[in-house]
Amino acid sequence: MHYVITDYGIAYLFGKSIRERALALIEVAHPRWREELLKAAKKFGYVRANQYLASQVAYSVDEERIVTLKNGAEVRVRPARASDAGALQALFHRLSEDDVYRRFFRRVRSLSYQQLQTLCNVNHESDVAFLAVTGPRENEEIIGSACYWLSPTTNLAEVALMVSPTFQKAGLGTALQAYLQEYAMSRNVRGFVFEILPHNVSMLRVAARVQGTITTSRDDDVVHVTALFPDTGNPSRSPLPDIQDPPAGAA
């Protein structure tokens, strides 16, 4: 069996692990049965004992988007699913050590399953994750990840991106950020917060392209960028914030 189609989405099964298949099938089941199916899958050892499903709604095909990059490549941006963990780990392992340090602010050799779930198993309301993918739907390669986590107290969302080295400098980060902003604005999020290492100039540029009012501050280790979205439907692009020059010796 290659795939299963329900009212709640398509589960691509061919070539996937048992865990990925079980999760993919549960994710396209009627929400009423998902908890029960998840419980049964745990009982049979098909999924981990601490597996959860953050989203209880149907996979939203309407949120899929085709994006054309500066190099002419067309990539699909789509909501992340819990069953994307394996492909997300593959993206992580394609990143250089420096990319990993810039994303996680420390050396990380591998992401734990729990960490991967943080990046793809989200409720799409307060925690949001989109993936940029290439290849056929049944065998996608994840080339980018864009997430935000909304603070209920400030109504500001912290943003984090990962882009595969082969698609860096192609405008994918900017495209993902723009899509995240569109999604966030449609949900009345007040703005984005970015925490960026001072020498991560490309990410500083991505943050500077958020439409709205941008303020930056810097402590010893991190540049904090706050971007407040415009109130009206006619946003004006704010000027670029001060991007710090790379410190001597920085990559």
Added chain:
Amino acid sequence: MKTRKTHPVNEFKVVDEHGKEYTVFEYQEGIEKTSLKWIKAGPTWFRLSDGTDIDKIDDNTFNIPMIDRVLHRQP
């Protein structure tokens, strides 16, 4: 509320005056945010791969206090 943890946040090579190479781990107390970003929230210290604590003299120079051996960071 996130709890503070200690993690190795960096790893690099140093050499002594005889050219012997050591691996240094930089440990830091901090908080892992929901975004998985590591935010420093406490002291930093350095340790060789065999567990020996070393002192930082400057960004590129370290010292093994037990034997008073100076180590230089490799470019």
